[in-house]
Amino acid sequence: MFLKLMIIFLLKKKRFNGEINDFIILSEDWKKIAFLRNDQHLEFHTQYGCHERIKIPKFGKTLTYNRFNCEIYASSIGSEIYTLNIEKGQFSESFISKINNIYTIDYNHNFDFLAMGGNGGLIEFWDSRTQKAAAHLNLMKVVKNNQFNKKTAASSIKFNHGGITFATGTSSGEIFLFDIRSQYPLKILDHKYGLPIKKIEFHKSAKKIYTSDREIIKIWNQDEFSIFSSINPEPKINDFCIDSNNGISFVAVEDIRVQAHFIPAVGPAPKWCISLESITEELGKKIEKNIYTDYNFITREDLKELGLDMLLGSPFLKVYMHGFFIHNKLYKQINQINSKDIYKNYLKSKIKKEIKKKRSNKVVKFKTVPKSNKNYALNLLKQKIQQKREGKILHDERFQSLFDNSDFEIEEDLNSLHHPISLKKKFEEKNIFTFKRKYKDKKKIKMYGLKLDYM
DSSP states (O other), X not given: OHHHXXXXXXXXXXXXXXXXXXXXXXXXXXXXXXXXXXXXXEEEEXXXXXXXXXXXXXXXXXXXXXXXXXXXXXXXXXXXXXXXXXXXXXXXXXXXXXXXXXXXXEXXXXXXXXXXXXXXXXXXXXXXXXXXXXXXXXXXXXXSSOOOOTTOOEEEEEEOTTSSEEEEEETTSEEEEEETTOSSOSEEEXXXXXXXXXXXXXXXXXXXXXXXXXXXXXXXXXXXXXXXXXXXXXXXXXXXXXXXXXXXXXXXESXXXXXXXXXXXXOOOOGGGTHHHHHHHHHXXXXXXXXXXXXXXXXXXXXXXXXXXXXXXXXXXXXXXXXXXXXXXXXXXXHHHTHHHHHHHHHHHHHHHHHHHHHHHHSOOOSSOOSSXXXXXXXXXXXXXXXXXXXXXGXXXXXXXXXXXXXXXXOXXXXXXXXXXXXXXXXXXXXXXXXXXXXXXXXXXXHTTOOOTTO
16 A cells, blocks of 8 residues: 555656556565556566566556566457566467457466456456466356346456455446355445446455445445445546555545545554544544434423423433423324314414404504594595495595695585685685785685685
8 A cells, every 4th residue: 555655656756658557566665566558568667767668469458467477467458368477578378368358357366367357247267377268257147137238348356365255346337246166146236326347445454345436436344245435536536545454545536636535444544644543533522422313302382382391300301502302202292192282273273363354354444543534534434345436545645645634624514615714714824815804806816726606
């Protein structure tokens, strides 16, 4: 793990003529590395830089290394696996498979054989000593209820540390777990994203399985085959790396920086970053233990309505802010008991509202008492009750001054309008016109729009 991180750091200073598809570490330290470029070249780097560059016949995809006979296996476009013996410095006879396109390879160091997978869900196992295919496996046939498409391919393969079991991922997002002694899968896991599985890793100490596609990394329990956790970064995932001795993992995404994730439940922090332990302990203390997920919040008013005043101070109620927490089961039981009374009260309140509405329709009330023409307003109200048109004047804005301004007061005695004394009083109060004892000037009176019958 630490070596791979150092290599990523050193690669920033190195310059390549093409993009790197895959690389492997040939020694116990970081001084000997083999890189597979996307332009049919294998590059061997040491501490001082590029040591040798070798061209292969076809474009390569993945690399794996057999440390017993010092052979590098490179898969390519087609059905050939190229073998390069770095001790002799020459190519050996290639493995010619029945698989049209080989997408993934992995070497079992415990039992000394090579596994390769590709189109059609085919997986072949080759003995490196005899260079012959020892067994083959078809994922399309081992599943009883075959729901896979014919185009489904084996996109990744990985053996566990013991070499007895292995996992293979498909291009449709499934992971098959096998025992090498049986052709039937132990378990089929589903990523539920429908994307090709890019990489599979086994965590030795925690007994976990890491599986990755472009969107998410899922962590499974190896014994129970159940989901344990997941890592879901925002950018797309290209690769990831774990260390079987601790709980840290690094994810290469479509970004400048490599993301680091630490899961204490998987393993301890590495020695070179022991401060992670103290950080996680501090975060754990801040998390509140009392999270009332199975409780319902009620106030004192709700307690009185439900008739639960006797529970105050008992362990059934937990004080919180301006109310209490009560368990959901107890709350539901009490609601079921009081449901009959609640329904009766609801009916009574609804009947009262209906009665009030009917009474309010019979009696019309003024929002404010009119300042003038009160008798006239009462007459209009009667007309409104009898559904006559004249009743609409009360709500017409054009006639509001008739009930607000005393200047528009209506004289009840109509005969008083023709009396000269009443007219004189009205004009004297408003200082509009002063009458003389003898009304000789008719022009002035006509000028104000008054028409007197006696003149």
